[in-house]
Amino acid sequence: MTTITVDSRGTACPGPITDLIRAYRKAANGDVIELLATDVGIKSDAKAWCDRTKNELVNITESDGTYKTVIKIVSKRENRDT
Amino acid sequence: MALSIIMFSGTADKFIPLGVLTQTAANLGVPVSIFVTGWALAGFLKDGQKNVNRMPVEFADMVPMLEKGMHDIKAPSWYEMLKSAKEIGDVKIYACSLMTEIFKIKSKEQLDGIVDDIVGAASFMQQSGQNQIIFI
Numbered sequence: 001m002t003t004i005t006v007d008s009r010g011t012a013c014p015g016p017i018t019d020l021i022r023a024y025r026k027a028a029n030g031d032v033i034e035l036l037a038t039d040v041g042i043k044s045d046a047k048a049w050c051d052r053t054k055n056e057l058v059n060i061t062e063s064d065g066t067y068k069t070v071i072k073i074v075s076k077r078e079n080r081d082t
Numbered sequence: 083m084a085l086s087i088i089m090f091s092g093t094a095d096k097f098i099p100l101g102v103l104t105q106t107a108a109n110l111g112v113p114v115s116i117f118v119t120g121w122a123l124a125g126f127l128k129d130g131q132k133n134v135n136r137m138p139v140e141f142a143d144m145v146p147m148l149e150k151g152m153h154d155i156k157a158p159s160w161y162e163m164l165k166s167a168k169e170i171g172d173v174k175i176y177a178c179s180l181m182t183e184i185f186k187i188k189s190k191e192q193l194d195g196i197v198d199d200i201v202g203a204a205s206f207m208q209q210s211g212q213n214q215i216i217f218i
Contacts (some may be wrong), residue, residue, distance in 0.1 A: 012155040014102060014163075017109045021170055052110050 001030040009066060013041040017049055020071070024055075027073045032058070035069040042067050084113040086210040088217045092121025094134050095141070095148065096218050101163030103216065108171025115213070116164075117206045118197070119178035122218075123185060126177060126194050131161050164196060176201045 004027060008019040016037035023033050035046070043060055046069045050057040058070040085107050089100055100116070107114045118126050124133040137145045158166070167173045177193055177200045187193060190200050 010156060012157050014106045014109055015158070018105060018166060018170065021109050025170075049110060 001028075001032075003032045003034060005034045006036065008035060008037045008039075010038060013039050013045065015039065016042045017045050020046070020049065020069075024053075024073065024076075027076070029073055029076050031073045033071045033073065035071065037067050037069065038065055040067070042069060046071065084211075084213045085115070086206070086213040086215045087114065087116045088215065089116055089118050089122040090120035091218055092124055092134070093136050093138050095137060096122075097125060097134050097160035098152075098157075100218055101158070101160035101167075104167045104173060105163040105170075108167035108173055111171060113172040114167070114174070115206065115209060116173070116175045117178060117201075117203075118175060119181050123177060123181045126175070126197050127185070127187075128192065128194055130194050131159070134160070161196070168196065174198045176206060178203065178206075 004023050006019050006023045008016040011019065016035060016039055020033065020035050023035075027033060035042070046060060047057055049055075050071060054075040056072040056074050058072055060067055060069045062068075085103070087100065087103060089096075104114050104116065124130055127133065137148075141148075164173070164175070168175075175197050177187070177190070177197050179200050179202045182193075182200050187200070190197055193200075
């Protein structure tokens with residue numbers, strides 16, 4: 001189990017979710033992805049993505065215009081699965 | 083859930099939602115089929131990206147704002163978004179056989195490598211089945 005930090009600050013929608021997925025493809029169940037983004041759309045998009053992929057949205061916090069989204073990976077069928 | 087996009091317009095502004103919708107669908111694991119027809123085919127010729135630069139005249143006064151805004155937020159180009167969507171998800175790009183005939187294109191090797199095949203409208207419609215269909 002590892003924590004993977006993805007820095008997507010400065011990219012616009014749909015960049016942050018795209019960066020999230022690139023990290024997700026390499027992640028395993030039990031890993032935690034911390035996604036940093038400045039595009040406000042990430043708040044709704046991270047929730048939509050977690051709902052669709054059945055991963056766990058732990059929380060989203062904001063500080064100085066950066067949104068930190070913490071997602072626990074729980075629903076990968078295999079480690080290289082998308 | 084799957085998405086079919088009929089890409090008809092040739093103006094650069096319409097290629098932005100093509101890129102964003104396709105990338106977003108790929109991100110969510112939604113399969114996408116894109117049917118390229120009409121003026122949009124010009125953007126999918128070899129080096130076709132350079133053909134995508136006309137803006138709609140009715141928005142001429144707002145074009146500089148759009149272009150500067152896209153540059154300021156470092157938005158990727160529509161082409162980069164399509165390429166990235168194809169890497170991540172199930173995205174197929176088909177060129178309309180009627181338009182390729184009109185453009186005197188005989189095989190997909192004469193189109194950009196991002197195009198999967200040249201197909202007829204019936205094949206696209208059949209393949210779209212119950213997909214949501216979006217016309218751009």
